[in-house]
Amino acid sequence: MKKRFYLRQKSNQSMSEFEDLLGMSLIPVVPDPAFINNLQNQLLSQIRSLPAKSKPSTDQIVLFAAAGLLSGTMFLLLGIRSIIMILSALGLLSQYKKSIEKERIPGSQTMV
Numbered sequence: 001m002k003k004r005f006y007l008r009q010k011s012n013q014s015m016s017e018f019e020d021l022l023g024m025s026l027i028p029v030v031p032d033p034a035f036i037n038n039l040q041n042q043l044l045s046q047i048r049s050l051p052a053k054s055k056p057s058t059d060q061i062v063l064f065a066a067a068g069l070l071s072g073t074m075f076l077l078l079g080i081r082s083i084i085m086i087l088s089a090l091g092l093l094s095q096y097k098k099s100i101e102k103e104r105i106p107g108s109q110t111m112v
Contacts (some may be wrong), residue, residue, distance in 0.1 A: 056064075
C-alpha cells in the first residue's frame with residue numbers, strides 16, 4: 001500500500017514538473033476573432049446541411065419484421081435440431097454401452 005502511494009506521489013510530481021516545463025516553453029496565443037467566427041460559421045453550416053432523420057417507411061418496418069421472424073424461426077429450428085442430435089447421440093452411446101454389458105455377462109458366468 002505504501003509503495004502504491006509512493007508511486008502515485010512520484011507520478012504526480014513528474015506530471016507537475018512536465019506541466020512546468022511546458023509552461024516555460026510554450027507561449028500563450030490569443031486567437032484571432034475573425035478566425036473563430038469563420039470556424040463557427042463553417043461548423044454551423046455543416047450542421048444545417050445534414051439531412052434530417054426521417055421515420056422508417058412502412059415497407060422498411062415490414063421488411064425488418066419479416067427478417068426478424070424468419071431468423072427467429074431459423075434459430076428455433078436449429079436449436080430443436082441440435083437437441084434432437086444430442087439426444088440421438090446419447091441414445092447411441094447407451095445402446096453401445098448395453099451391448100458391451102451383454103457381451104461381458106456370458107463371459108463372467110463361465111469363470112464362476
